[in-house]
Amino acid sequence: MYQLLKQIVKTGIVTERPPAPDEALRVARQRLDEEILRIFGRSLAIRHVDAGSCNGCELEIHATNSPYYNLEGLGIRFVASPRHADLLLVTGPVSRHMEVALKRTYEATPDPKLVVALGDCGCTGGIFGESYASCGRVANVIPVDVAVPGCPPAPLAIMQGILTAISAPVSAPRVR
Amino acid sequence: MRIEDLPIEAEPVPGAVPAWHAVVPAGQLRDLCSRVKEKGGRLVALWGSDETDRGEGYALHVALVIRSGLVCFTVPLAHDHPRYPGVADIFPAADRMQRATYDLLGMHARGNPDHRKWLRHGAWPAGVFPLRKGYDPGAVHSRVEDRYPFVRVEGEGVHEIPVGPVHAGTIEPGHFRFSIVGEFILRLEERLGYTHKGVEKLAETMTLAEGARLAGRVSGDSTVAYAWAYAQAVESVTGTEPPAPAVWLRAILLELERIHNHLGDLGYLGNDVALAFGFFQFWRLKEQVLRLNQELFGHRYLMDVIVPGGVARDMPLAGIEKLLDLASHLEREVATLRGIYDEHAGAQDRFIGAGRVAPSLAAELGLTGLAGRASGLAWDLRVEYPVPPYDGLEVRMATHRNSDVAARVSVRFDEVLESLRLIRALLRALPAGDLVVPLGGARPGSFGVGWVEGWRGEVLIGLHVGEQNRIRRMHPHDPSWQNWPILERAVIGNIVPDFPLINKSFNLSYSGQDL
Numbered sequence: 001m002y003q004l005l006k007q008i009v010k011t012g013i014v015t016e017r018p019p020a021p022d023e024a025l026r027v028a029r030q031r032l033d034e035e036i037l038r039i040f041g042r043s044l045a046i047r048h049v050d051a052g053s054c055n056g057c058e059l060e061i062h063a064t065n066s067p068y069y070n071l072e073g074l075g076i077r078f079v080a081s082p083r084h085a086d087l088l089l090v091t092g093p094v095s096r097h098m099e100v101a102l103k104r105t106y107e108a109t110p111d112p113k114l115v116v117a118l119g120d121c122g123c124t125g126g127i128f129g130e131s132y133a134s135c136g137r138v139a140n141v142i143p144v145d146v147a148v149p150g151c152p153p154a155p156l157a158i159m160q161g162i163l164t165a166i167s168a169p170v171s172a173p174r175v176r
Numbered sequence: 177m178r179i180e181d182l183p184i185e186a187e188p189v190p191g192a193v194p195a196w197h198a199v200v201p202a203g204q205l206r207d208l209c210s211r212v213k214e215k216g217g218r219l220v221a222l223w224g225s226d227e228t229d230r231g232e233g234y235a236l237h238v239a240l241v242i243r244s245g246l247v248c249f250t251v252p253l254a255h256d257h258p259r260y261p262g263v264a265d266i267f268p269a270a271d272r273m274q275r276a277t278y279d280l281l282g283m284h285a286r287g288n289p290d291h292r293k294w295l296r297h298g299a300w301p302a303g304v305f306p307l308r309k310g311y312d313p314g315a316v317h318s319r320v321e322d323r324y325p326f327v328r329v330e331g332e333g334v335h336e337i338p339v340g341p342v343h344a345g346t347i348e349p350g351h352f353r354f355s356i357v358g359e360f361i362l363r364l365e366e367r368l369g370y371t372h373k374g375v376e377k378l379a380e381t382m383t384l385a386e387g388a389r390l391a392g393r394v395s396g397d398s399t400v401a402y403a404w405a406y407a408q409a410v411e412s413v414t415g416t417e418p419p420a421p422a423v424w425l426r427a428i429l430l431e432l433e434r435i436h437n438h439l440g441d442l443g444y445l446g447n448d449v450a451l452a453f454g455f456f457q458f459w460r461l462k463e464q465v466l467r468l469n470q471e472l473f474g475h476r477y478l479m480d481v482i483v484p485g486g487v488a489r490d491m492p493l494a495g496i497e498k499l500l501d502l503a504s505h506l507e508r509e510v511a512t513l514r515g516i517y518d519e520h521a522g523a524q525d526r527f528i529g530a531g532r533v534a535p536s537l538a539a540e541l542g543l544t545g546l547a548g549r550a551s552g553l554a555w556d557l558r559v560e561y562p563v564p565p566y567d568g569l570e571v572r573m574a575t576h577r578n579s580d581v582a583a584r585v586s587v588r589f590d591e592v593l594e595s596l597r598l599i600r601a602l603l604r605a606l607p608a609g610d611l612v613v614p615l616g617g618a619r620p621g622s623f624g625v626g627w628v629e630g631w632r633g634e635v636l637i638g639l640h641v642g643e644q645n646r647i648r649r650m651h652p653h654d655p656s657w658q659n660w661p662i663l664e665r666a667v668i669g670n671i672v673p674d675f676p677l678i679n680k681s682f683n684l685s686y687s688g689q690d691l
Contacts, residue, residue: 004453004516014460048346052371054687056396056477061346062440066459080344096299097370098349101341127393132306132315133299133374152396154476
């Protein structure tokens with residue numbers, strides 16, 4: 001126990017500053033009004049869905065929970081069920097074998113909900129494109145709010161995408 | 177068993193990998209496989225190809241390990257109703273490979289105990305075979321009903337838990353069907369194939385050079401191992417010898433990949449036994465490796481650094497010093513953390529005895545890679561058939577006989593430390609010179625192979641060349657093909673809450689197997 005505590009003290013806090021939202025990543029108009037955004041604020045539940053990825057994007061999603069990025073420290077956490085989620089974080093070209101599961105996961109997520117498509121494959125289909133086995137980009141299967149390119153996108157880019165999804169665009173028309 | 181002991185005419189396959197290729201009649205296949213098995217050989221990969229556009233039929237390709245190295249059999253099959261004698265009773269790992277070969281090519285393994293589909297779900301109908309040459313690559317089928325008869329376990333108090341394909345954590349998709357009594361697992365049946373995205377069909381639209389990017393995305397966590405194996409295969413068919421500095425760098429990259437994956441797994445293995453401390457500590461170290469990867473090689477996971485003919489970019493000169501510093505830092509930190517894991521009663525209580533695969537069972541079923549070494553199978557490609565630069569490094573293999581989660585944790589610790597030693601040795605002897613040479617031309621119809629000990633186990637690339645330096649057929653093989661079925665055995669008699677821990681201790685690839 002002594003060694004464990006010593007290691008914690010010795011390590012200290014390595015967490016770095018989070019990135020700012022980036023409107024360039026938004027592909028659909030902010031669907032949530034400011035009131036909901038205020039309630040979401042910094043308490044967001046994410047359900048990750050690998051819809052056919054090579055597992056590269058998953059490595060970087062894990063990394064967002066590493067102490068350097070500490071996504072959970074922002075009140076954003078990953079949950080085990082779409083029923084508990086506000087946001088779906090979807091990776092991969094959507095394989096045709098995952099198409100039904102992804103749609104069901106989307107339907108199982110309560111409104112209001114957001115979708116962030118992750119990685120070159122999630123944004124465009126990437127190297128895998130569309131074929132007998134691949135539906136291509138995530139937006140071909142479910143509505144997408146924010147798309148984060150990269151192969152894979154770095155943890156900061158992933159966080160930026162998530163924060164963009166839950167931020168109000170500066171010039172957003174007030175929805176009342 | 178040496179290559180001379182097999183009653184066949186085998187040609188050496190050019191290139192870095194010690195490999196032989198032979199065309200054998202279907203009638204001889206089972207006899208050859210039995211002989212290899214009897215002498216302790218193993219099945220590495222099995223795949224098929226369509227040769228009908230060349231006026232022939234189909235072909236089955238089987239890659240086996242013997243003492244001399246890798247021996248690849250090509251078995252010509254008929255044009256109509258291609259079928260061959262199945263070998264799953266000799267090599268149990270062949271079962272799913274044979275079923276996948278049927279789903280993609282319509283080649284039937286006679287005598288296979290299991291005739292259920294494997295990679296085909298609902299995306300294309302029965303009787304349609306996407307890897308056949310006549311198949312339209314742009315074809316999209318209307319979804320067909322996907323029925324898969326899981327084996328039912330019956331009896332008083334038995335019930336099923338279906339899990340997936342969307343899992344509770346951030347992991348790849350797959351379906352696990354548990355049959356349990358109380359908390360105890362009576363049977364686990366896996367169903368994979370959810371991330372099948374047409375990798376092999378896509379490869380056939382590419383040139384040999386273009387295929388490198390695709391090979392590096394078969395399984396993202398093993399991008400270096402795949403890229404190197406693919407480069408070996410292309411270098412084999414084009415008669416290209418990569419320059420020494422490139423080969424040295426490749427080994428550094430491969431060991432960095434092993435280190436970052438092992439660190440990540442050690443963190444999650446702590447997390448899965450409620451030791452969140454372990455997750456944060458190991459992922460801190462892992463992040464340090466990834467950042468240095470980015471700084472020195474331009475990519476956190478080292479994608480697209482290895483290319484056929486060499487490596488695509490040099491390491492900055494300051495890289496040597498930085499890597500040496502990182503190695504010393506990691507060595508100290510990992511030693512401290514190992515001490516903490518070893519002394520942590522709660523963690524050890526969960527690790528020890530969980531998910532055992534006894535050495536005899538592991539040998540019988542063909543467990544491979546890291547998991548195999550944790551079950552007493554002393555086999556590591558870097559030791560058995562060391563290609564340059566491993567031939568001068570005397571890699572110390574990590575093994576364990578306890579065969580449980582604790583053993584797989586221990587092997588990971590040992591391998592991290594050994595990889596750090598190897599990186600040091602490689603940096604000390606890093607040769608100077610060109611990093612990449614132009615590729616020669618490849619003869620249409622030639623066959624090449626790549627074979628690399630990735631962090632998870634042996635990655636193989638089988639490559640058949642088409643006209644004008646194009647890929648005719650490329651089969652990437654992940655060690656997960658071998659190990660997934662054995663995970664089903666490892667969990668029997670364990671409790672359901674230990675499944676995530678046992679699963680993580682193997683950490684197998686879905687994408688690498690689903691293709």
